[in-house]
Amino acid sequence: MARKYAIKEVFATLQGEGAQAGSPAVFLRFAGCNLGYDVCPWCDTDWVKAEYTLDLEGTLALVRQVAEEGFGGEVPGLLLVATGGEPSLQFDRPLSDALRARGYRISMESNGSRPVDRSLVDWLTVSPKQPEFAQKDGDELKLLFTGTSTAGITPNADAVRRIASETRFGHYFLQAVDVPAVGGPNYGEVIHTVMQLGPPWRLSVQTHKVAGIP
Ligand SMILES: C[S@@+](CC[C@H](N)C(=O)[O-])C[C@H]1O[C@@H](n2cnc3c(N)ncnc32)[C@H](O)[C@@H]1O
Ligand SMILES: Nc1nc2[nH]cc(C(=O)O)c2c(=O)[nH]1
Ligand code: SF4
Numbered sequence: 257m258a259r260k261y262a263i264k265e266v267f268a269t270l271q272g273e274g275a276q277a278g279s280p281a282v283f284l285r286f287a288g289c290n291l292g293y294d295v296c297p298w299c300d301t302d303w304v305k306a307e308y309t310l311d312l313e314g315t316l317a318l319v320r321q322v323a324e325e326g327f328g329g330e331v332p333g334l335l336l337v338a339t340g341g342e343p344s345l346q347f348d349r350p351l352s353d354a355l356r357a358r359g360y361r362i363s364m365e366s367n368g369s370r371p372v373d374r375s376l377v378d379w380l381t382v383s384p385k386q387p388e389f390a391q392k393d394g395d396e397l398k399l400l401f402t403g404t405s406t407a408g409i410t411p412n413a414d415a416v417r418r419i420a421s422e423t424r425f426g427h428y429f430l431q432a433v434d435v436p437a438v439g440g441p442n443y444g445e446v447i448h449t450v451m452q453l454g455p456p457w458r459l460s461v462q463t464h465k466v467a468g469i470p
């Protein structure tokens with residue numbers, strides 16, 4: 257029987273975060289996560305229930321429809337961001353090959369808790385949620401700075417340095433944690449910490465939230 261993908265949503269927007277912020281993109285958000293809200297109580301995404309359960313052809317048809325509505329078609333080089341939930345649980349070779357054949361440049365947002373086959377993607381963003389994680393290389397490491405206001409693995413600059421030691425990424429970002437209940441992103445402490453850390457660290461802002469797009 258053909259493999260099915262559990263999908264939460266597919267939408268057209270701009271990549272909001274990291275080094276590719278501002279790039280037009282189709283987001284393919286998978287349902288399901290291997291960490292979950294106990295590990296990430298501030299997770300800003302509902303990934304629990306699949307809205308679609310689709311085989312490869314059905315998934316490609318939905319992606320094409322969204323690209324047509326958002327960008328007038330599957331424009332060569334258009335970014336496709338596989339996210340979730342945890343996309344590495346489902347994103348596989350047949351889907352990667354078929355999307356590339358349609359001209360997409362594939363990016364993945366992973367929590368890095370399990371190894372990612374980098375040959376499946378053209379850009380890999382890793383955002384670890386636990387001090388021990390598996391995927392130590394990629395295009396960007398995007399650590400959420402949980403700081404003092406939010407429980408998490410990155411209370412200060414030393415914790416950030418430890419987590420990033422023995423990793424090989426093209427870019428290193430600290431991203432503010434957006435917790436609406438405590439007043440939104442903790443820009444103050446994340447900016448202070450980026451200034452303490454110095455290069456190669458940079459601030460990542462969730463620009464889509466600033467712009468009011470998905
Ligand atoms: C919802 S996650 C899905 C991908 C993957 N599970 C992960 O954690 O990287 C997408 C991105 O949003 C970030 N994120 C989640 N909740 C956030 C929040 N409240 N504020 C800022 N970034 C958040 C994650 O760190 C990750 O980089
Ligand atoms: N615009 C936009 N950019 C994003 N970059 C990473 C996101 C994610 O949820 O994985 C995200 C998202 O949800 N929206
Ligand atoms: S690993 Fe990612 S999707 Fe899963 S709960 Fe944490 S932030 Fe949310």
Ligand SMILES: [Mg+2]
Pocket residue numbers: 300301
């Ligand atoms: Mg998001």
